[in-house]
Amino acid sequence: xxxxxxxxxxxxxxxxxxxxxxxxxxxxxxxxxxxxxxxxxxxxxxxxxxxxxxxxxxxxxxxxxxxxxxxxxxxxxxxxxxxxxxxxxxxxxxxxxxxxxxxxxxxxxxxxxxxxxxxxxxxxxxxxxxxxxxxxxxxxxxxxxxxxxxxxxxxxxxxxxxxxxxxxxxxxxxxxxxxxxxxxxxxxxxxxxxxxxxxxxxxxxxxxxxxxxxxxxxxxxxxxxxxxxxxxxxxxxxxxxxxxxxxxxxxxxxxxxxxxxxxxxxxxxxxxxxxxxxxxxxxxxxxxxxxxxxxxxxxxxxxxxxxxxxxxxxxxxxxxxxxxxxxxxxxxxxxxxxxxxxx
Numbered sequence: 301x302x303x304x305x306x307x308x309x310x311x312x313x314x315x316x317x318x319x320x321x322x323x324x325x326x327x328x329x330x331x332x333x334x335x336x337x338x339x340x341x342x343x344x345x346x347x348x349x350x351x352x353x354x355x356x357x358x359x360x361x362x363x364x365x366x367x368x369x370x371x372x373x374x375x376x377x378x379x380x381x382x383x384x385x386x387x388x389x390x391x392x393x394x395x396x397x398x399x400x401x402x403x404x405x406x407x408x409x410x411x412x413x414x415x416x417x418x419x420x421x422x423x424x425x426x427x428x429x430x431x432x433x434x435x436x437x438x439x440x441x442x443x444x445x446x447x448x449x450x451x452x453x454x455x456x457x458x459x460x461x462x463x464x465x466x467x468x469x470x471x472x473x474x475x476x477x478x479x480x481x482x483x484x485x486x487x488x489x490x491x492x493x494x495x496x497x498x499x500x501x502x503x504x505x506x507x508x509x510x511x512x513x514x515x516x517x518x519x520x521x522x523x524x525x526x527x528x529x530x531x532x533x534x535x536x537x538x539x540x541x542x543x544x545x546x547x548x549x550x551x552x553x554x555x556x557x558x559x560x561x562x563x564x565x566x567x568x569x570x571x572x573x574x575x576x577x578x579x580x581x582x583x584x585x586x587x588x589x590x591x592x593x594x595x596x597x598x599x600x601x602x603x604x605x606x607x608x609x610x611x612x613x614x615x616x617x618x619x620x621x622x623x624x625x626x627x628x629x630x631x632x633x634x635x636x637x638x639x640x641x642x643x
Contacts, residue, residue: 302526302527302528302618303526303527303528304526305329305330305377305522305525305526306330306375306376306377306415306416306525307330307331307332307375307376308330308331308332308333308334308373308375308376308377309326309330309332309333309334309376309377309378309379309525310334310335310336310369310370310373310376310377310378310379310409310414311323311326311333311334311335311336311378311379311381312336312360312369312378312379312380312381312382312401312405313336313360313380313381313382313383313420314335314336314337314342314346314355314381315335315337315338315339315342315345315346316381316382316383317478317480317482317483317484317514318381318420318475318478318514318517318518318521319335319381319382320346320481320482321480321481321482321514321515321517321518322379322381322518322521323335323346323349323353324349325518325522326352327349327350327352327353328350328352330352331352332352332354332373332376333349333350333352333353333354334354334356334369334370334373334376335353335354335355335356336355336356336358336360336365336366336369336382337355337356337357338357338358338359339357340357342355342357343355343357356368356369359401360382360397360401360404360405361396361397361400361401361404363404366404366405366408367408369408370408370409370411370412370414371412373412373414374412374413374414375413375414375415376412376414376415377414377415377416377417377418377525378405378409378414378415378416378417378418379418379420379521379525380402380405380417380418380419380420381420382397382401382405383397383398383401383420383422383452383455384397384398384448384451385448386486386592386594386597387592388592389591389592389593390590390591390592391447391587391590391591391592392590394447394448394450394451395447395450395451395454398448398451398452398454398455399451399454399455399458402419402455402458402459403458406458406459406462406467406468409467409468410462410467410468414468415469416469416470416471416524416525416526416531417459417462417468417469417470417471418470418471418473418521418524418525419455419456419459419470419471419472419473420473420475420521421452421455421456421472421473421474421475421534422448422449422452422474422475422476423436423474423475423476423477423510423536423606423608424444424445424446424448424449424452424453425442425443425444425449425450425452425453425456425474426440426441426442426443426444426445426449426474427443427444427445427449427606428445428601428604428605428606429508429604429605429606429607431605432506432507432508432605432607434605434607435542435607435608435609436536436606436607436608436609437536437608437609437611437612438533438534438535438536438612445601446583446584446587446597447587447592456472456534459472460472460532463531463532464532469531470531470532471524471527471530471531471532471533471534471535472533472534472535473517473520473521473524473534473535473537474534474535474536474537474608475512475517475520475537475538476509476510476511476512476538476606476608477509477510477511477512477606478511478512478513478514478517479511479512479513479514479628479629479632480513480514480515480628480631480632481514481631481632481634481635482514482635483632483635483636486594487632488636488641488642488643490552491552491556491632491633491636491643492642492643494549494552494553494556494563494568495552495553495556495561495562495563495564495643496563496564496565497563497564497565497566497567497568497569498565498569499549499568499569500568500569500570500571500599500602501545501546501549501567501568501569501570501571501602502545502571502572502573502575502576502599502602502603503570503571503572503573503576503603504546505544505545505546505549505568506544506545506546507544507545507602507603507604507605508542508543508544508545508605508606508607509542509543509545509548509605509606509607510536510538510539510542510543510606510607510608511538511539511542511543511548511625512537512538512539512621513539513621513623513624513628513631514628515622515623515628515631516537516538516539516621516622516623516628517537519619519620519621519622520535520537520613520617520619523613523617523618523619524617527616527617527618529616530616530617533616535610535612535613535616535617535619536608536609536610536612536613537610537613537619538608538610538621539621539623539624539625539628540610540621540624542605542607542608543625545602546567546568547625548625549567549568550567551625551626551629552629553567554626554629555626555629555630555632555633556633556643558626558630559630559633559634559637561633561643571599573603575599576599576600576602576603577600577603579596579597579599579600580600580601580603581600582596582600583596583597583600
């Protein structure tokens, strides 16, 4: 059983990686898609998705902007996708945006008498798996990884408390590492480094990562909007199975070649795990003094298995990922090439 989709959908983080894909999926079928973007330049590009899209320019932490976002949207579905993943040098934005912004959106959704609230969380509140064969599921205990993980766990707690008070009808989705069209520049750099054999492989590459193609995640959002009996629950959402890190690297190179881009060098230079261990320790020390250095953070995480079981999303949301690694990577690369982005 499922409910009918809402005529109006409110999307925060609409100019982000998920938001861009979600708004374009919603635009042809909804009467109104109210989309929060940060920069004025992002609004007209998003509104090209269709006449139903109404862009609101502002910050998720700004009460005036969020008031405008939620004006006259009673009964609307809300997809809260706004968040900071890699801040510019400091850790404070994790908490200002991911926690403070979530509280602002929850409050305005309650006041507006919005409908289903789909909250986009992360794998980071749960850290890393104990072994490559382990999988996170909905019964796994939180073990947040550094500041980002703590901020996303705090945001989940706010959503759960809002549901518990009867303020909102919430569903939490926990996606891992994204890939797909509308990717940020950091993903371009990842592809470029892998293409030239310059992105490091930590250890033997057998550590596993769950990933999610953006189109698969959009399908999960739409399923979470209408599924009955799921309010108050959280779901892991990813591709069908985790991938070994060496398979991810090989899959990107395979996709690049399939789209006519020559690859060179080794699959990846090897780094011993102890180098990533040092990076992880340095990352923790830096974040302890409010400093965030993205390359150090990414290198520290490359040692880990971060993998999940999507069985509950399949059973209760009817979620089924339709796109797998190489096809999804090819879609990403085609999107980049069509826009003249260099890989």
